[in-house]
Amino acid sequence: MKKTAQLTLLEATIKELGYTLRYEKGNFLGGECRLKDDNVVVVNKFLPLEGKIYTLALVISKINPPGLSHDIQNIVTSLIKNSLFSKNQQ
DSSP, X not given: OOHHHHHHHHHHHHHHTTOEEEEEOSSOOEEEEEETTEEEEXXXXXXXXXXXXXXXXXXXXXXXXTTOOHHHHHHHHHHXXXXXXXXXXX
């Protein structure tokens, strides 16, 4: 699956989970937060495509909702397991 298709699928999943997705500039990678009564996922808009995909996959893995599509599960597990920051690697 192409990277742009992965990003689109991850963005749609975030929105389906009831989160507002925002791309903002700043000195951060991104993540989820709560703003008043809204659940928000913020991603640094200056990240390369792979960074945006990784950030969204990381948020989805932390939320860990039931019933994710097979494509989303594959993207999340492959990115998180192969991450340089993974706790599973020794």
